Amino acid sequence: MSSILDQDIQFLPSVGTKTKEILSKELSIRSYGDLLEYYPYKYVDRSKIFHISELTSDMPFVQLKGKILSYEEVDIGKRNKMLVAHFSDGYGVVDLVWFRSAQYIIKSYKVGTEYIVFGKPSAYNGRFRFAHPDIDDASKLQISEMGMQPFYGLTENMKKRGYTSRSIERITRNLVSILPPLPETLPDFIVNRLHLVSRDAALRMIHYPHSHQEMQKAQVRLKFEELFYVQLNILRYASDQRRKYRGYIFNRIGDIFNGFYAHHLPFELTGAQKRVMHEIRADMCSGRQMNRLLQGDVGSGKTLVALMTMLIALDNGYQACLMAPTEILAEQHLQTIRDFLQGMDIRVELLTGIVKGKKRKEILDGLATGDIQILIGTHAVIEDPVAFHRLGVAVSDEQHRFGVAQRAKLWAKSENPPHVLVMTATPIPRTLAMTIYGDLDVSVIDELPPGRKPIQTLHKFDNQLTSLYQSIRRQINLGRQVYIVFPLIKENEKIDLKNLEEGYETLKQAFPEFRLSKIHGRMKSAEKEAEMEQFVKGKTQILVATTVIEVGVNVPNASVMVILDAQRFGLSQLHQLRGRVGRGCDQSYCILVTGYKLSEETRKRIDIMCDTNDGFRIAEADLKLRGPGDLEGTQQSGMAFDLKIANIARDGQLVQLARTEAQAIIDADPQCEHPLNSLLWNRLRELKKTHINWAAIS
Numbered sequence: 001m002s003s004i005l006d007q008d009i010q011f012l013p014s015v016g017t018k019t020k021e022i023l024s025k026e027l028s029i030r031s032y033g034d035l036l037e038y039y040p041y042k043y044v045d046r047s048k049i050f051h052i053s054e055l056t057s058d059m060p061f062v063q064l065k066g067k068i069l070s071y072e073e074v075d076i077g078k079r080n081k082m083l084v085a086h087f088s089d090g091y092g093v094v095d096l097v098w099f100r101s102a103q104y105i106i107k108s109y110k111v112g113t114e115y116i117v118f119g120k121p122s123a124y125n126g127r128f129r130f131a132h133p134d135i136d137d138a139s140k141l142q143i144s145e146m147g148m149q150p151f152y153g154l155t156e157n158m159k160k161r162g163y164t165s166r167s168i169e170r171i172t173r174n175l176v177s178i179l180p181p182l183p184e185t186l187p188d189f190i191v192n193r194l195h196l197v198s199r200d201a202a203l204r205m206i207h208y209p210h211s212h213q214e215m216q217k218a219q220v221r222l223k224f225e226e227l228f229y230v231q232l233n234i235l236r237y238a239s240d241q242r243r244k245y246r247g248y249i250f251n252r253i254g255d256i257f258n259g260f261y262a263h264h265l266p267f268e269l270t271g272a273q274k275r276v277m278h279e280i281r282a283d284m285c286s287g288r289q290m291n292r293l294l295q296g297d298v299g300s301g302k303t304l305v306a307l308m309t310m311l312i313a314l315d316n317g318y319q320a321c322l323m324a325p326t327e328i329l330a331e332q333h334l335q336t337i338r339d340f341l342q343g344m345d346i347r348v349e350l351l352t353g354i355v356k357g358k359k360r361k362e363i364l365d366g367l368a369t370g371d372i373q374i375l376i377g378t379h380a381v382i383e384d385p386v387a388f389h390r391l392g393v394a395v396s397d398e399q400h401r402f403g404v405a406q407r408a409k410l411w412a413k414s415e416n417p418p419h420v421l422v423m424t425a426t427p428i429p430r431t432l433a434m435t436i437y438g439d440l441d442v443s444v445i446d447e448l449p450p451g452r453k454p455i456q457t458l459h460k461f462d463n464q465l466t467s468l469y470q471s472i473r474r475q476i477n478l479g480r481q482v483y484i485v486f487p488l489i490k491e492n493e494k495i496d497l498k499n500l501e502e503g504y505e506t507l508k509q510a511f512p513e514f515r516l517s518k519i520h521g522r523m524k525s526a527e528k529e530a531e532m533e534q535f536v537k538g539k540t541q542i543l544v545a546t547t548v549i550e551v552g553v554n555v556p557n558a559s560v561m562v563i564l565d566a567q568r569f570g571l572s573q574l575h576q577l578r579g580r581v582g583r584g585c586d587q588s589y590c591i592l593v594t595g596y597k598l599s600e601e602t603r604k605r606i607d608i609m610c611d612t613n614d615g616f617r618i619a620e621a622d623l624k625l626r627g628p629g630d631l632e633g634t635q636q637s638g639m640a641f642d643l644k645i646a647n648i649a650r651d652g653q654l655v656q657l658a659r660t661e662a663q664a665i666i667d668a669d670p671q672c673e674h675p676l677n678s679l680l681w682n683r684l685r686e687l688k689k690t691h692i693n694w695a696a697i698s
């Protein structure tokens with residue numbers, strides 16, 4: 001059904017051809033609905049007038065009422081001029097200044113007329129100055145009705161072409177004034193119980209609130225609605241999946257699992273590992289397909305849980321596969337799992353992009369006949385589906401790379417999907433997990449294996465390298481190994497690589513008595529593998545690397561992680577890298593090396609790292625510092641990114657509320673057929689048409 005919100009913005013009286021083009025190209029605003037949902041990013045209270053005598057330089061935007069006394073043009077070098085208007089309200093004088101063409105300003109704002117001036121005061125030569133202020137004729141403006149002024153984001157291109165936040169405000173006001181009452185999109189029972197304002201009121205107030213309270217009410221309503229439909233979409237998808245797919249019933253715990261547990265497990269499971277295994281076993285016996293997220297901090301022992309989960313499938317006559325995000329990691333998993341299973345008659349193979357020709361064919365045949373029981377590979381393996389004889393469990397080891405939308409596409413290919421366990425190497429804040437992994441049940445390993453000493457994290461400046469080298473030398477002489485990580489960021493790949501090569505040579509000279517390995521993403525897989533093996537076997541003492549070693553690499557004897565140019569890494573990346581040490585019983589160290597000049601945000605990141613080893617605290621801080629859009633992989637995962645007004649980092653409570661409400665609806669009406677809820681399903685269908693990422697989940 002088409003609505004007035006689908007109208008093209010060219011039908012708005014205040015939008016000419018040029019503006020229509022600009023809005024469409026720069027802000028993707030094409031319809032009334034797009035414009036209405038282009039929300040202000042901040043507001044300034046304009047209900048108060050200040051006296052010039054009250055001004056201080058730390059004030060944000062303020063408003064004055066007075067008259068221009070005179071104009072003056074001032075030379076500011078290089079034949080540039082600045083226009084200054086001396087403005088007084090009877091309590092003092094301020095300067096209004098413009099750095100561009102003066103004539104239209106002098107023509108527009110007359111000496112002696114009363115104006116309202118709005119801008120940010122800054123102190124200059126003993127007087128306050130307002131650069132490029134907003135000016136309105138005082139006789140045409142009713143202060144008591146002005147309320148909060150909205151500020152809209154603009155692109156640089158728009159600013160260059162003379163558009164201001166005010167331009168958008170004018171068009172939006174025009175739209176709001178001609179709109180008929182808009183229909184409600186949430187059921188009454190939710191609106192009333194949660195005391196939300198109506199959609200119609202919220203959409204008007206969000207652009208034009210009279211007070212702070214109105215602004216908040218509008219925001220809460222619109223954010224809640226946005227988050228609610230995201231959750232409803234995910235939960236409905238999860239519930240449909242459950243009904244659609246029956247899970248294999250693996251209630252046999254047989255020789256393989258028991259044999260491993262009794263004779264091959266080199267240590268006691270931690271309490272958290274045992275609890276999680278119970279949760280997984282219950283899923284596998286339930287007749288429902290398992291879809292579980294396994295969260296745990298770095299080094300908490302997730303791989304072992306994954307292995308035991310796979311062994312249950314084997315005991316029931318099925319195969320299992322484990323997918324890793326990188327080849328190095330897949331190799332590492334292969335090694336770990338083969339070591340764990342040594343002496344047991346279980347065939348484990350590796351399939352990545354580099355396995356080719358005869359070997360590849362052999363593996364594909366082995367999978368089809370069921371001879372291979374466990375397959376380890378990269379995600380590419382499953383995207384280009386390999387034919388298994390009977391795949392019972394798929395474990396995916398990932399780092400925010402595979403959100404709900406990706407998984408939805410993946411499992412849509414398979415008629416009889418296996419049980420799925422998703423392990424995340426980085427702890428994810430709860431609200432984000434609810435969104436990108438919102439269709440999964442969650443298990444958490446919140447306990448580290450015994451005997452681990454907390455890693456000590458230190459911050460050093462890059463002129464302290466000599467003493468740092470001494471500490472490295474001491475550690476190696478104690479029999480330990482060391483990682484030295486160089487940043488590698490795509491845009492500057494060449495320069496970074498040069499840095500790494502040069503750094504490697506310098507380090508070789510600095511440590512002539514030791515042997516070094518080197519790994520970066522541009523090396524051939526076989527080369528990487530060989531270098532890694534040298535380090536894993538303890539033949540080299542120092543591994544110089546880029547972030548290719550970030551996830552999952554496990555060398556318990558390595559006890560020092562040096563991260564150079566640490567300011568170039570995000571928090572979760574730093575935490576991941578640090579997690580490569582502290583995996584044995586030795587005291588481990590992480591040294592973050594930076595230059596002297598650090599931005600405020602970098603300083604905060606470094607402080608948090610030095611302060612805590614707790615991955616969940618770090619993940620929360622990361623979300624707050626960077627926002628969900630920037631978190632690694634959330635872009636690809638799509639979901640979190642599609643929000644227009646809510647912010648998963650800041651609106652955690654609303655995410656929780658939206659989840660609870662959506663869950664209650666799905667629980668009470670799992671088949672989505674109750675007439676009271678028809679509004680919801682219709683709205684969801686409409687939203688899916690416009691949100692590409694939402695549509696992927698259906």
Ligand SMILES: Nc1ncnc2c1ncn2[C@@H]1O[C@H](COP(=O)(O)OP(=O)(O)OP(=O)(O)O)[C@@H](O)[C@H]1O
Pocket residue numbers: 267268269270273296297298299300301302303304424425449450551552553554556579583
């Ligand atoms: N219960 C346990 N007791 C002692 N050591 C354990 C236990 N569980 C696992 N480990 C050991 O701890 C180390 C880290 O385990 P694992 O690699 O499984 O962690 P992870 O959670 O997968 O870590 P990451 O996310 O960093 O890859 C390994 O050397 C593993 O053998």
